[in-house]
Amino acid sequence: MDSLTTEQILDAHLDDWRKLAQALHARYLTGDFAAGLRFVTAVGAAAEGANHHPDVTLTYPHVDLKLISHDAGALTQRDVDLARRISEIAREQGVAADPHAVAEIELALDTADLAAVGPFWAALLTGSTDALHGSDVVDPKGRLPLLWFQDTDHHRTPRQRFHVDLWLPHDIAESRIAAAVAAGGTVVDNDNAPSFVVLADPEGNRSCVCTCLDR
Structure with a gap:
């Protein structure tokens, strides 16, 4: 199944x-x-019917779900269809969504030699170099x-090599950036916004606030 673009995902109005x-x-x-378990049970039945399964985390106050077509390595129409069905189940059960609560941390490492460092980090973190995908x-x-x-250039002078990428919903990124700046941070580069x-903290440690837009 063909992968969907970010624009197609946004146009689906999920x-x-x-x-x-x-x-x-x-x-x-x-x-x-108990309400979470009922919700997850209904989601599981829908997933079985669609032969497409989300990642599910059930906690006492909420349920987190993640959808991606692993065989395609991307989002496809299967994900959109199941997302819509899960939303229908939530409405049927009177369960509210909180889309602004989702976030994802990605670690980023500058390197001029992926072939040299990639297998090391794959083996260290997961136990196998097979975990390196691109x-x-x-x-x-x-x-x-x-x-x-x-990817970066070769360099000799010390500089920050690891940084944190914080992925946020596209419709709250600006307010989060403003909050970080109000708390003492600085916008270092916004040429690629949105x-x-x-951003940098008062000691110069950097992080990127990332969204799905313009990719």
Whole structure:
């Protein structure tokens, strides 16, 4: 099945869901464990019927879901269709969504030699170099955040090599950046906004606030 562009995902108007780094994410406020279990059971039945399965995290006050077509390595119409069905289930059960609560951390490492450092980090983090997919280390068991290798030039002077990419819903990124600046941060580079904005803390440590837009 063909992968969908970010524009196609946004045009689908999946109000409960937000696209972050790669997948669709949603949080449903079930309120207690029993209600969450009922919701997850209904979602599981829908997933079995569609032969397409989300990642599900059930906690006492809420349920988190993640959708991506692993065989395509991208979002496809299967994800859109199942997201819509899950939203219908939530409405049927009176469960509210909180799309602005979703977020995702990605670690980024500057490197001029991916072929040299990529296998090391894959083996260290997951136990196998097979976890290196292109410029990413992907933990097949879902225990670790994504590690992305950012291509850079060779350099001798010390500089920050690791930084945190914070993926946020596209419709709250600006307010989060403003909050970080009000708390003492600085906007270092916004030339690529709204795709990403580089921030620095008062000591110069950098982070990128990333969204799915303009990618």
